[in-house]
Amino acid sequence: MQQSKYMKWFAVAATFGMLLILIGGALVTKTDSGMGCGRHWPGCNGSLIPTEITREVLIEFSHRAITGSVSFLILILSVWSWRKLGHVREVKLLAFLAMFFLVAQAFIGAAQVMWGQGDFILALHFGISLLSFAAVLLLTLIVFEVDKKFDADQVHILPKLKWHTIGVTLYSYIVVYTGALVRHTNSSLICPDWPLCNNKTIALPSNFYEWVQMGHRAAAGLIFIWILYIAIHTIKYYKNQRVLYWGWIIALLIVSLQVIAGMSVVLSRLNIYLALSHSLLIALLFGLLCYMILLVSRSNQNYPNA
Known part of the structure; x- marks a missing residue:
């Protein structure tokens, strides 16, 4: 049975959102913006919404905002696919992994902001996000019934x-x-x-x-x-x-x-x-x-x- 166009668009949005998280995280690292919000999480420099905007604050806070928003998309996609496509062998595992690794990378990012982490631990951050992206991508391919095509x-x-x-x-x-x-x-x-x-x-x-x-x-x-x-x-x-x-x-x-x-x-x-x-x-x-x-x-x- 073909999946609804709404589910397909939702899956595409979640996949694109995960790409934004990956690219945003890379941008934070490459521009040294990781401490743009100081040692505050989930707030920024002592307030929920930053009052003083610098380049570092904008990059770091935008990355956090995108991660939070996309997390809801992936949660909905995971539940939706679990209920509608749970009969497909890989769907339940992929839905679980998508959320698990997304939460894991968020916690690593939060821990870095609040307490600091070593370089070897921080290097795992991108890789864990990548696992979540891969799970979301595979869910999207299943939603689009690529296997049948x-x-x-x-x-x-x-x-x-x-x-x-x-x-x-x-x-x-x-x-x-x-x-x-x-x-x-x-x-x-x-x-x-x-x-x-x-x-x-x-x-x-x-x-x-x-x-x-x-x-x-x-x-x-x-x-x-x-x-x-x-x-x-x-x-x-x-x-x-x-x-x-x-x-x-x-x-x-x-x-x-x-x-x-x-x-x-x-x-x-x-x-x-x-x-x-x-x-x-x-x-x-x-x-x-x-x-x-x-x-x-x-x-x-x-x-x-x-």
Whole structure:
């Protein structure tokens, strides 16, 4: 049965709202606006609504307001999908995860404001928001019945592609974490060149910050090679399964743009628009990889002995 257009629009709004939360969080970090409201939460500088507006206050308070508003959207979508689409195997779990991780990232953000957190803990903030975004995105795809349009409910994935899909998705989370660690340790410009830290000298990183930056670059390079291999494999062996064929081609396109964006961020000396596009691309890539995991689950259900 086709879902109502209202539910579809609501799902799109929730997905777009989660993207705003992700981009807003990245903007807070990249502009050093995390303490724009001081050590006050949920209020701002001692009042519920800030009375003195600076750039930092505007960015931080707007991020909080968007997070609060989108939280209600996701709560409604979770309950709505649970009641209307609860018969679909993945819906109840996705609805729970969407809310759970959204609340978790909100608490981490609040804890940072009120008590402060270490860089390694703060780096989890973006990753946890990303998990909530992925759950909301998958719910939206189910609401739009993408599986039926692309015959994804009949997908047949062989063991080799299954393990590569699971592996690269888990690994992508490591790439996300290392990228967040670059931002939170202020290591973004410790290496002024690309692809090496200093193109005039071939040498190992000489300090912690260079290790963080170059570690992230190495991790990003590996995921590009890995997805390139999976895409070639899929093009060769899965031409008759459109959702896999085009899914991995799109994943390769996104990860290629991600590499270019990462390079451009360094060479432009942290251009804010390039930096935010970098965050957006990794969100889209992770969401797509999570959908591929869902397809692996569908294949296991349809072909348990494959």
